[in-house]
Amino acid sequence: MNSVTGLAAHHLGRLRPGPKVRITPHRGVPVWVLRGICAGTAAGGAALVATNTFMWLVAAGLIAAFVAQPWGPGAPMLAVGAGLALLASDPFVVEAMPLAFGAHLILVIAAVIGDLPWAAAIERSLLAGPLRRFLVVQAFVQLVALGAAQLTGQDVPLPWVPLVAGVLLVLLAWGGLGLMHRYRR
């Protein structure tokens, strides 16, 4: 590329962008929406455990790192940060249950969106499988959390949590039995 060509190519960057290749995915969800959901969830989790400005600053940095690069260490670091924040309080903190929910949700969404750009789209059907697996894991984890709370003598002030966990477990059992029945046939 000679100097004139290079100059022209440099100036082309300032021109209006070209038309876009179009694809007709079947009802896609924009990546920026999912990133926004993750950022909101992370901010809500930070509000549960952050007690001073320093913790808020750390949380904000991790959220920014995660939003910029979902496949980076930002999301797992948020979970570690939440765990470290819990260590500074009572033997069992009930906030661990929503924190486990939020950290898991963020990681599941991060695994789906990967390093897709903000303007990309994801076919909506792709979210069904991760959501199903998320609910299964959460049913198990929330029940374990309830058991741990009982064992440590903590009173859970959220009566709907065991109810939801129980319903999810029943659904899980029903789905598993149906699957076994299908395989047997």
Place this chain on the structure above:
Amino acid sequence: MATAEEQGRELAWRVTPLAVYSGIAGGLLVAGGLVLGRPDVVVIGMPLILMVAGGLARVPEAAPQLSVDHVRHDPERNDVHADIRTGDVAGVGAVRLRVSTPGHRPIETLLDPRRNQPRRVSLTTVRTGRQRVFGVDYVGLSVGGTFWTDRAEMTPTTITLLPRTSRLHQVPLPFQLQGLTGSHYSRRPGEGGDLRDVAMFAPGDRMRRIDWRTTARRGMVGATINDVYVRRTFATADAHVLLVVDPRDAVGPNVATWAAGRARPDEPTSLDIARNAAASFARYFLDSGDRVGLIDLGRNQRPLVPAGGKRHLHRVIHHLSVMEPHRDLRRGVRAPQIPSGALVVVCSTFLDDHSAELAQLWRHGGHRVLAIDVLPPVHTDGLMPRMDLARRIILMERDDRLKRLAAADVEVVRWQASDGPVADESRLAALTALSRSRRHR
């Protein structure tokens, strides 16, 4: 188009960075919680461990399958479409796709490989000729997002976009018409329709052409016929037309793109306009039963010899479509030979002297020459002052060149992209005026 597997490329599955980080973070939280006797910390780490463990248990069996096929052109809307199909491979949860085409902004999306119906990718371009479209690269993701593959690339598809033709009503004819039959009336007497004159019967005249009224009025003396008169008509003939296309410059309306050669795909370049002009002339003359040839000024190759018929129109349009902005200049080589009495239509930007010199040479040789100016209306967005100065110099030289052509009796017609009726009307009016200005022999 072949899939990545058909191209002989093995795609290896690797653990994603997020799975590694999640495994480490989950392990730390669970281990730390167990050591410190904090079940709440264990609860936070458990979903991470379970998620990674569940993903590791589902190693995909094979690489994702992807194919791009059925690439097609919709000339009415200037759209190019293709179908992207994904194959359902066990363990593959998603396919991250990036579709790019030169001049267009790429698109990225995450596809569900279990859906059977093809996804349609489209782009809009006003370009003609050979275009490379839909370069695809993709990455496979396992169920759970724990594994991913290397990036696989699929070569873009090459598609030939044929130029559209504009309808012409009246076009100048060559000074001399050829042959003994055709759709145009020549100046010579012969078998035609229009009355030329009434003349004395001569050997070769047909009996049915005798004009008995004139014979009775002039050729009879008393009751005796001394002279017999016949009605003579103009002969019909066909025209030989040689389309000369100068494809060396493919410049768009924006002068800033000229040096880099990256005109926008939604703006026609001079080569696209030249293709449109040449195809329109070819269609007009071939539909009239004339003979049309084609010369590519960009390459030293044999011209398409003048011929007629519908198949020849397809041949001409195909040759126009495969023209590329080569720089195989014909300088030093003698000018292409033009059949006697042919109309020469030179489609060029006239940004240099080459095609203008040839047009003048052919005009001096006695041919009627039409110079079709195919430079699109230029604009100067993003142009630096020194480049703007260069543009002004180039365009002033070009204006001088066109004036020299007009002075040399070469008829200049400006041809713009047919994106509106105004351009069409002005072009038709110019051609009509030229066609009436001089009569052929």
